[in-house]
Amino acid sequence: MTLLRVAGMLGRGGSRAERARARLVAVGAALATWFLFGAANVLALHGQLDDRLGPIANRGTRPGTAFAFGLMILPIAAFLHQTGRLASADRERRLAALRLTGATPAQVRLLGALETTRSAALGTVCGAIAYVLLEWSIRGLLLHLPTTAAGVPPALGLAAMALVIAVAAVSGLLAGRHVVTSPLGVTRRATRRRPGRRVLLVPVLGCVPMVARFAGLPVPYRPYSLLLGAGLFAVGMMLSTSLLVWASARVAGRRARSAETLLAARALETDARPWGRTMSVLGLAVAIGSGTGWIEAGIMDDRHTLDPFWLTSFTLVDLALLVAMAVTAAALLVHQAEYLMEHGPVLATLRATGVADGELRRVLLRQGIIAAVLPCSVAALIGLLGLTDTGGLHNETWAWWPVTNAVLMAALGVLAATLTTKASQRRLQRAVSPGRLRTE
Amino acid sequence: MSIGHVLLGLLTERPKHGYELKREHDDRFPGVKPIAYGQVYATLQRLERDGKVAVSGTAKEGGPERVVYEITSVGTDEVRRWLAEIEPPAPYVSSALSTRVVLALIVGGTADGYLLRQRAAHLERMRELTARKNTAGISAGELLATDYALHHLDADLRWLETARQRIGELTKEIRP
Amino acid sequence: MTLLEARRIEKTFGRTHALRGVSVAIESGEVVAITGPSGSGKSTLLHCLSGIMCPEAGEVHYDGRRIDTLDEAARTRLRRDAFGIVFQFGRLVPELTAVENVALPLLFNGDGREKSATVARDWLERMDALDVADARPGELSGGQLQRVAMARALVTGPKVVFADEPTGALDSLAGEKVLGLLLEAARVNGSTVVLVTHDNQVAAHADREIVVRDGAAAGVVA
Incomplete structure (x- = not known):
């Protein structure tokens, strides 16, 4: 052929x-x-x-x-x-x-x-x-x-x-x-539209059975309706991440007091989808990570020790989450490479006009922070919300375990996003070399 | 292009007398040499003989009495026909510039010095013209005429640069 | 007074000798055109004079100070404080509006958002581009882009404005307009202007021409 x-x-x-x-x-x-x-x-x-x-x-x-x-x-x-x-x-x-x-x-x-x-x-x-x-x-x-x-x-x-x-x-x-x-x-990019808002309806719809249950209203077909709601909620939140990234970029762009934040926020706002996609997966990892904190706390509270079965299980889950985060971070790295390739001449021009390398690095770093903080925090909170039954614990201090876990997971997510920008530094150096001033 | 066509063109606006035509010609075409009154008069006579203009009366504005001419339909047709044609794109080969390049090669063996001096002189003239364009209150007609001069000098300069690049071939031809 | 000077500078890219011992001296307040055929090394000369690149041999002096031996950070500082640079295609940040692009150098200097925006709007007005202040580069014509880029180069009140083929992408009338605005603003600012161009009509706007041929100054013609 x-x-x-x-x-x-x-x-x-x-x-x-x-x-x-x-x-x-x-x-x-x-x-x-x-x-x-x-x-x-x-x-x-x-x-x-x-x-x-x-x-x-x-x-x-x-x-x-x-x-x-x-x-x-x-x-x-x-x-x-x-x-x-x-x-x-x-x-x-x-x-x-x-x-x-x-x-x-x-x-x-x-x-x-x-x-x-x-x-x-x-x-x-x-x-x-x-x-x-x-x-x-x-x-x-x-x-x-x-x-x-x-x-x-x-x-x-x-x-x-x-x-x-x-x-x-x-x-x-x-x-x-x-x-x-x-x-x-x-x-270039016939469709660099901003993410649609209608997608927010999906997680809201997913919440309906749970809210109904908390409100004491009758929920038919339990527990399937609840499971379906949870599934809808999870998928919906993942689909809405682009919107979340876009919204934080927009707010950050409006409030920006420094050139670095302004550049980072506007770049994100214009192209929120790739960050949103990767952040949705990173968020899922954070949510699962902070959710397993509850299960771990429950078992520790119950048995005061971890038998080999649970130890292996939790280690595997943590390992899987770390791998997932690493792969997601690699995706972000790839996206930043694309950003640098596309913006090479523009960034080289900024550098020629007297913007320091450190300042350009901060632009990359702040892209990561602006994109990651909101989705990771929301994901960590959702992970905690998933099981709100603190009453089930004999010793309530165990409740700190999932909370710490959630904070750690969120921090890890943000860290993963920002570390990728660190890894992009060499590429940045190449992208802004004076040679790029000639290409068009 | 002939003076006759220019005068016919100016007469399409309204009937005018000879002195008026001279003044308007010099005002509206600042890039060309001012026309002599005698030439206007002689041309009008010729046009009248050919039936392209006709005397429409006399005018007296403070000075001597002047004959006013108007364009005839034959004249209008003539000027329309002329406007529909184009100016022959004449290649001004072997201008003074290329003569000098060749002579400089024959006499001195190199034209580099001449080319640079000529470039400097051309650019100096272009600077003057550019400065004139930037003076306040310049008329659109004068701007257009200055642009014309600038573009021609520019063409000369580009030719000078090409000449510099071809100088090797030319040297071989002149001193085999 | 000589403000900017290159002494026998050389620069190579791989096997190409871009500059072979060029010497030029530029006086304070003058408008200089660096001309030459494409590939003659005129852009490289501009990059060396403006401290974007360092020559491999020779010296570059600005305001009585040798700048080619300074480290990247010091040269960056110098470019930011003393120089303004305009390139052929404007090279604005595509995601920012015109006024944000112009305000960018001020923001990098730590000026506040409102103050920077006010000054930027002022400069857009002087460049006759206030009407496109809130448009993004993708929505602008070539002439408008270049006027915004010039406002960005002038907004910090630079001592020297470097322009690399600033009208290269424009037709002659639009180019003339843009160039006129740049030179007028530079004159009011008291800035020295270094124009790199292959266009003789652009060069005719300068006080003086430096012809670069095959990486060397062929004739400094007053």
Whole structure:
């Protein structure tokens, strides 16, 4: 097929940033495959195992564990989507040249998606092979178990791989949505609208059953209606994060007393969606983290000690949250790279006119703070609200545990967002070098 | 372009006498040489002979009595036809500038010094004209004429720069 | 009095010799045009004179002080306090309105938001761009962009204004208007102006021309 051949040719001619994007997409796809294989692996286990394996040991907790593994897809999806957008300006310019040679807009968009899909497919296959090899060696060499027995069931594994590639393809198509490549060049971001407000209705709707219950009104179909409400609330809050980021950026922009805050806030306000996407995942991690604080407090209060099962479970949850946060932070890093690439000439000009490097770094840092503080705080509070039953504790001082946990999680979320800006410093240096004054 | 066409054009507004035509010509075309009254008179005679203008009366405003001319339909047709044409885009090759470049190469073996001096002189003239454009109360007609001069000097300067870049080829041609 | 001087400066980019021993001296209060064909090194000369880059050999002096040996922080300070710089495409921050863009240097200097905005509006008015004060760069024409960029360069009252092809993206009438406003404002401010241009008609606005050819000053023509 000619389109595929053209995609191949274009892939070889990509810029440094584009090759970086291809690699990042592959890494993201590999990670996603790992977690999905992990979920499939847990589901495939039989019988009762050693308690030290935590939630994997019990037959009853395995579906939940698999679901948790599946949830890890969310930060990776955010990461994938962000990398798909990376270097889009570069790619768009190249694709505009294609339009000049007579390609239709649909073909151009398809080409963009094909590039992303190819990288993702490569990552998925590599990830799958690596997982299977690792699992075999652990089984055979460390645990001395028969290597022929169930690892990842082939059907589930193939389905997982197909899912990852499909998600990457859809994300590739979506990334192309923001670009109108006319033969004469690229009109950037046809849709840098502000996030819609109607999305707020979803979490409000989700609150209805809970509020009704607290108000003592009859709630039909309990507990499903409550669960549905909670689910709606969680999803709705995640969808509303862009709006939250946008709102804090707007307030910060209006109130800004310094140039750094003004620049940071306005940049966020104009392009709140990428931050909103990643912050929604970061917020979910914070909410789950502060929510598990309650469960931990309840168990500690009840038994005064943690048995191996719970210890492993909580360690796994914390580990998972940390990984999720790290992946989300990586997505933010990618987004900041895009920001720097796009704003390179403008930032280089600011630097030429006497803005110090430190001040430009502060612009990046404040972007992170403005974007992260509100969503992380709200998420931590929601995590605490989830279980308001302080009456259930024998010793009420245990209530401080989830509160501390929530504060820590929120702080960790903000820290993750701001640390990424620290990591962007070298890239900033490159972006504002005097050489960038010449490019246009 | 001929004086006859210019006078016909000015007469399309209303009937005018010879002195009036001279004054309006000099006012409205500040970039060109002022016209001599004798030339206006001779041209009007010729136009009258060809039936393009006709005497419409006399006027006396404080001075001597003057003959007033009006344009005829033949004259109007003539000026319309002329406006529909274009000026032949004449390439002024071998102007004084290129003669000097070639001579400088033949006599001195290099034209660099001449090119820089000529550039300085041109730019100095352009500075004067630019300064004149920036004087308060300048008329739009004079602005247009100054722009014309500036653009031509600019073209000369660009040609001088190209000449500098081609000087190697030219030297080879002149001193093989 | 010589305000700004380059002495035999050299600069290379990879294998290209952008500057090969250029010497120029610029007097206080004058308007100087640096001209030359594309690739002659005139922009690099401007970058070296304004302390954006440091030459590999030679010296750059400003106001009796050698500036090419200063560290990045000191040169940044100098650019902020003493220089104003305008580039070809304006290069405004796309998310900020015109008035916010102009106020930016003042905000970086620690002036308050209201005070900065007032001064910025004043400068937009002087640049004949007050009508677009609340528009974003994406909504402005090339001439308007350049007028806002000039207001941003002049708002701090710089001693020297550097302009790199300030009218390069404009047609001749719009360019003339913008240039006239810049030079008039600089004259009122008492600023020295260094114009880099390949356009002779722009150069004719200057008091003096410095011709750069192949990285060297070919003739300093008064």
